[in-house]
Amino acid sequence: MTALPLEKAGEARGELTRQRILDAAQKLFSEHGSNGVSLRAITAEAGANSAAANYHFGSKMGLLEAVFARHATGIADERETLLQDCRAEPGRPPLLEQIVRAFLEPGMRGQHGGNGFARFRGRMLAENTEQTRELYARYFNDSTGQFLDALQDALPDLSSHDLHWRFHIMLGTMVYTLANPGRIQILSNGDCDPSDPGQALDTLVPMIAQLFRNPTMSPARTSETLHDINSIQAK
């Protein structure tokens, strides 16, 4: 990064190490989890003094929140923009594929903080502590609610219960994909690569859209009835 000429030179000095610490923290947190990395390791990676993290962010938790906040709003905003685009289409009902992609793409492609931030998010979602849950709720509950509403509009026949469970599947898949390397990468001998956002999105979006579109299947079936199901593709 070259210094911006319009920026006061004084601001630049502190801001630079601030960003370097955020970058290092994002990288190391995403690789080893928030409890698996010390502030010393982070500041060393950033080439800063060991007290710099506390100076700029108050505490380790403050640093974690700062890493999260840096790109989270950008993702939530882009999600909402893309969702608006879905609704702006001609006069037809919005497309499931488009909605699903609008939800997944901003967080999985590299625009907001690169793949490093995607992995960081996956790790934080996976850690699932009180703090990370609170962070997610604060930054994403609004946009997530909008997507649930949009999906319910597009699928009026689907029960709220099933809608939420299918959304749960989408979330779990997203988290598991972000926190690569996943197990299929090994099990498929490298054919499937969840760390490649393009492949992941192109493959997952149609599958998950179709998942939402599937008719509700009654859970309790006798073995005899089940035999007939294999040939049924839908409804």
Add this chain to the structure above:
Amino acid sequence: MTALPLEKAGEARGELTRQRILDAAQKLFSEHGSNGVSLRAITAEAGANSAAANYHFGSKMGLLEAVFARHATGIADERETLLQDCRAEPGRPPLLEQIVRAFLEPGMRGQHGGNGFARFRGRMLAENTEQTRELYARYFNDSTGQFLDALQDALPDLSSHDLHWRFHIMLGTMVYTLANPGRIQILSNGDCDPSDPGQALDTLVPMIAQLFRNPTMSPARTSETLHDINSIQAK
């Protein structure tokens, strides 16, 4: 736990604290992750001396492996047994619902180590470190491979690529469900409860079976073609 009369009384003493330490470790690891808990906290929870964990398991990592190993083989074994049951059905092709349930149920129901071990597994899968990945590979790669084969047999028209990706979705959903509390529990105002194994299985098994059954959807579609898809339920 009352002492078993058939058991030598001498074995019981050490074995008892051993089990209490395993229980405490499973609980605390599942709640705070492997790096979020100290051996002192674990031995205190177990009502044992702080040196007991190192005495019985050598190291913290040894304890983690022991917690994992205690029930992992039981799950893998039950999975394979249930998979055999699928193949033993009359002369028809095996049922997807049955295969999916055979994969999910042993790990999600409480038989093997209770819900505590399920959450522990979810947390370990989520942590996704070199050690936990190695543990999973060691204990589950075989049975997982068998399920991939069985699914491929049941779905001969599905490409290996798509099969693995859908399996990835199932794995991600399982992990995300095990590592509750999930986000839909809040977003659905408590209607969806991933921590209830019965509800989770009854809801997820049909959805995921249908997911596997869905026809392959081409990823690249123009907006115009996409409009027609919403009404298509399948093939």
Add this chain to the structure above:
DNA sequence: AAGATATTCAATCAAGCGTTTGATTGAGTC
């Protein structure tokens, strides 16, 4: 009963942790 073995215990170790401190730097202001 006596000796061998397995287990528990309090105490201790070096290392690392997050955080705080007081001094120092260097650019901007008057």
Add this chain to the structure above:
DNA sequence: GACTCAATCAAACGCTTGATTGAATATCTT
């Protein structure tokens, strides 16, 4: 050129960590 103030630095703080020790105690074997 004196003053201000955000930023950096080396050093240390008190505390927790995983691990080890050697003595004490319980249990099993003979």
